Amino acid sequence: MQGLYTLEQACEQRQLWKQQGKRLVFTNGCFDLLHPGHITYLNDAKALGDVLVVGLNDDNSIHRLKGDLRPINPLQDRAYMLVALKAVDMVVVFSEDTPLNLIQALEPDVLVKGGDYMVENIVGAQEVKSLGGEVRVIPFLEGYSSSALIERIRAIE
Numbered sequence: 001m002q003g004l005y006t007l008e009q010a011c012e013q014r015q016l017w018k019q020q021g022k023r024l025v026f027t028n029g030c031f032d033l034l035h036p037g038h039i040t041y042l043n044d045a046k047a048l049g050d051v052l053v054v055g056l057n058d059d060n061s062i063h064r065l066k067g068d069l070r071p072i073n074p075l076q077d078r079a080y081m082l083v084a085l086k087a088v089d090m091v092v093v094f095s096e097d098t099p100l101n102l103i104q105a106l107e108p109d110v111l112v113k114g115g116d117y118m119v120e121n122i123v124g125a126q127e128v129k130s131l132g133g134e135v136r137v138i139p140f141l142e143g144y145s146s147s148a149l150i151e152r153i154r155a156i157e
Helices: 007-019 036-046 059-066 075-083 100-106 125-130 146-156
Strands: 024-029 051-057 090-094 110-114 134-138
Touching: 007 024, 007 090, 007 100, 024 036, 024 100, 036 051, 036 134, 051 059, 051 075, 051 100, 075 090, 090 100, 100 125, 110 125, 125 134
Parallel strands: 024 051, 024 110, 051 090, 110 134
Antiparallel strands: none
């Protein structure tokens, strides 16, 4: 699938982008039920640099983090939707509970998380800052969350 990279491929592409002077923005998440809040968030993240890389939790890590009923959409579907978005230049899947290994390997210029995170609590923030990068928090689009959407769907049944 075009736009979906292994870690090795992502690191090779990162080197090319560095040589071209491109500013890499990194974010991560489950992106289980893609909604307008995600689209707004990813567009805002992309605006902070030249290329946007999304670390995507695999199904097993989502199951560990979100519980027995998640993910709703399997990895291939979630990856397909993300790579189809104009703002997303690359998707890299990870199986750990955090994207720290990806962040350390890709050395983003900007690390972005959404919503109510405090910069000091963002995984990889210290590593990015130590390399001269920046860490940003983008507010959620009010009224949108995958968990709330799932609850609304369950209430219909």
